[in-house]
Amino acid sequence: MPQTVIATCAFPGTYDVDKNLDLHLSYIKEAADAGASLVVFPETSLQGYPAILRLEEIEDATTKARRTAESVPDGPTVQRLITAAMEHNIHVVFGLTEAGKQPGILYNTLVLAGPQGYIGAYRKVHLTHEEKYIYRPGDHWPVFDTALGKVGLL
Numbered sequence: 001m002p003q004t005v006i007a008t009c010a011f012p013g014t015y016d017v018d019k020n021l022d023l024h025l026s027y028i029k030e031a032a033d034a035g036a037s038l039v040v041f042p043e044t045s046l047q048g049y050p051a052i053l054r055l056e057e058i059e060d061a062t063t064k065a066r067r068t069a070e071s072v073p074d075g076p077t078v079q080r081l082i083t084a085a086m087e088h089n090i091h092v093v094f095g096l097t098e099a100g101k102q103p104g105i106l107y108n109t110l111v112l113a114g115p116q117g118y119i120g121a122y123r124k125v126h127l128t129h130e131e132k133y134i135y136r137p138g139d140h141w142p143v144f145d146t147a148l149g150k151v152g153l154l
Helices: 017-033 055-068 076-087
Strands: 006-008 038-040 091-099 106-114 117-123 143-146 149-152
Touching (some): 006 017, 017 038, 017 076, 076 091, 076 106, 076 117, 091 117, 106 143, 117 143
Parallel strands (some): 006 038, 038 091
Antiparallel strands (some): 106 117, 143 149
């Protein structure tokens, strides 16, 4: 049975999307150069996990999340990461705050991209109490057929 090399990335959280994008792009290249077939980033790694420390901060966290949210798969930063997966011939899982089709609706989403481009996405189903103030829950657990085998996101 062939081996699959998987890289996982953890980096200091930031709310600077440009900085996070640069980190994603550099780690995708590094993982591909090291022979990985798949690189996995944390949830909301693109914009940063919304900080809700007190109930009074919900409105501010929601406003910031809406300002940086992107559509999937055609958001500009999402497209940059999909293109990087294609250029480096690697599968990539990354998290973001997704802007839903209805204005103001947000999802905590994972995207799967690969050498052929966008494969699919998973919207987090089981939200924490605090996340429910910002995100809508997803309603299914997709499994994707890839060259690596079946891949489910959670």
